[in-house]
Amino acid sequence: MLQFTSLTVENFGPFKGSQTIDFTSEDGVTFIWGNNGRGKTTLLNIFRYALFGRFQNRRGADVDLAGMSNIEGRADGHYDFKVVLRMLNDGKRYELTRQYVVRAGIGVPSKNDDYEQKVYLKEDGSILPVEARDHILNLIMPQEVSRFFLFDGELLQEYEELLLEDTNVGETIKSSIEKILGVPVLTNGALDTHAASEDYKKEKTRIAQSNAQTQKIASHMVALEAEKKEHSEEFQRLSDELTGELEKRNKLEDESQQSEHVRSLLKSMETLESDIKEKKDRREEIITQIVAATKDAWRGLISSRVEILLVEIQTKLKYLEDKDNSQKIALHFLEDMQKAVDNKHCQLCDQGIDDGYIEKLRKRINDASTEFSGLTVDEKLQLQSLRMRKATLDAMKSSSKKEILELLESQLDSLNVQIDDSSRQHKAVREELERHGDIEELSKDTQVSIKALAQCLKKIDNLKEGCQQEKDKIKEVENALTTLEEKLNRASTDSDMIEAKRKVDLCEQINDIFERGIASYRDKLKMDVEKDATELFLQISNDPDYISLKINENYGLEMLHVTGAIVPLRSAGFEHVVALSLIGALHKNAPLRGPIIMDSPFGRLDPTHKSNITKTLPKMSEQIVLLAYTHEIDEQQARETLGMALKKEYRLTRYSSFYTEIEAQMN
């Protein structure tokens, strides 16, 4: 069983000089109290570094090594930093040193390249050579397993993915858990025993070939084996390519997500551009119409004046024409009167006229001639002119363009506002895009990415199809081989053949034991994990309606309600509790034993849960190291709750702004 005995940290973060945390060799809980500013987070990183050789989660940004050394130490010229993890495993003492030293020739390091990492592993005091070092570390602390030693926010988040059966992350954790649970020993055993039985089958076929009875069948089988090998190799090739493409797809999809924003900006830009163009085209149309209207507008504009003038002209015309007409009428009468004077006889009353009266008549005729003299020459000219003007002006009447111009101009104004708005938006989008890079390039890159993803997806489909086809062919050949095998078995009476067959049969039996073992072991483990997790869960939870945990394919755990239903959306707090239960159960069931280092497991929980977890801690693993905020749980109460199970306490104490001391507390 793996047990940490102590951790020494040198010149790392706020931990100036060399400081050591002693874990006891006894089973129990170690508390490390501290607040974030005091180096609790760094301590977590130190554990991570000691266990995995890296500082933060895989999605974290590159660390700045130069910034990791203790500031006060730097003032004294110390830029190197290291951690030493001492462990016991199966009676052997191990000492793992991981450190970053400044490269020779560099005075003050300023970038990551200025550092060089060194890793040593000592076994019972002697430094192991590199291969042995890696082999042992892989044996006692492979990364898939050691991740479960460190229970922090990162693990919690990955763990939450276990409930989603389809994710990539879920798969990874599942295989980690199975590794912890020892399943690979069985799966590899099955693979290797299967390979052995394949070898024996080939041998049998070889023997069959040299035997007259079975030669033909055997040769056919050899040919089929060759075919099968070809297809298997092709299948492998396609599978590998498929894996590559799937990775590529994930990468492209990630990139695509990151560039989501840029793509939507580009789309906005395109939409705005086409909108602006459309509006500008429309604007051109309207302007053309306006220009056409203004060209003739002068005619409509003068209409009112023309109306007024026409009225004047009409009045004058009337006067003159009336005058002209009255003359014509008068002339008629004058003619008759003259006749009467000449004839001294009135036609109308058919009577003679006296001489005296005739003089009156003659006078009347003279007067009338003057009175109804008609138009003067000037007036006649005037009449003509007026008639011409009237004709011209009548022809000039034209409707006003005012209404249509009003409509068009208002449309134009509105369009101009819209174009301005869109242009402004376009400018803003462009500016934002330019912050991401050259727009042409971005556009090209986006097209390229979209195309690449589409191609990748198509390729994946093709490869999947290809894989299936090869699988089908392999199955076909295997069936044929089985038939021939049976034929062979019936046909062979030779003792060598019988012996060869016996070997194959035995080998297949051995293989079958392993194959069945896998399923059986997995089931057993799952049941055990479920049982142990439920036990831990019930000790921590204070909700009587949640009666158990149920495990799924990926080792995710679901909470069961007393009604038998699965509790759908869990609170963050309960998520935490279930995760803790799983970790505890894994540690219990794993052919692995190791410590659990927990980071602030109490954050989201209420006091009852906090107290329950404290109580349950010792049951989760033999060695628990807890990093907690000073007021996260009641210290005194925690001590009381744990009693003898609490072995040691440390406090991260501020000595100065850049110096924290890990102080052992005397209990």
Place this chain on the structure above:
Amino acid sequence: MMNNIEVEELIGVLETIRSEKYPDIPTELIRSIVNAQFEKQDDRVQARKDTKKLIDEFLKVNANS
């Protein structure tokens, strides 16, 4: 990681299957294959070789039964 005590659990599962279905296969053989797999976990090539060797030897020894 797995240590000798924990391997027992795994062997136990296999033993149940062996004794029920294939009693002619010796317990020792299964145990030694499991140990070989455990020892050479990070060297699959060697694990396969060792497994084959164990089976070969078993079959040779039992050849004339």
Place this chain on the structure above:
Amino acid sequence: MVNIRLSKEANEIAERLVETGKFENVITAAKFALAFALKNHFEEFDPITYTVPDSGGNNYNVGTVDSDGQLAALLRAIYPDTTTPYMYARSLMVFGLTKIGKRIEEEGMPSVSALCE
């Protein structure tokens, strides 16, 4: 009269109208201004006494300004005593443009439909 030459100021005003994009060219704007003057300032305008301030504007060929002779016919119909309708045209154009120019100065560039009120 073969050419119509506007005053410098009137030409500039006409050019400003063309700049709005709503008038095809200076001639269209000038004709519009002529009609504007007849509509709104007929009594004010005395063709006999009105003098065009200068001839600093561009030259416009009468054939272009009045290709169908309608303008001349109109002016003769309005001012029957004139023998120089194109001189009257010129005066009216300048007069009208000047009025429009004042309006632009006071209220900013109006819409064409507003000028048609």
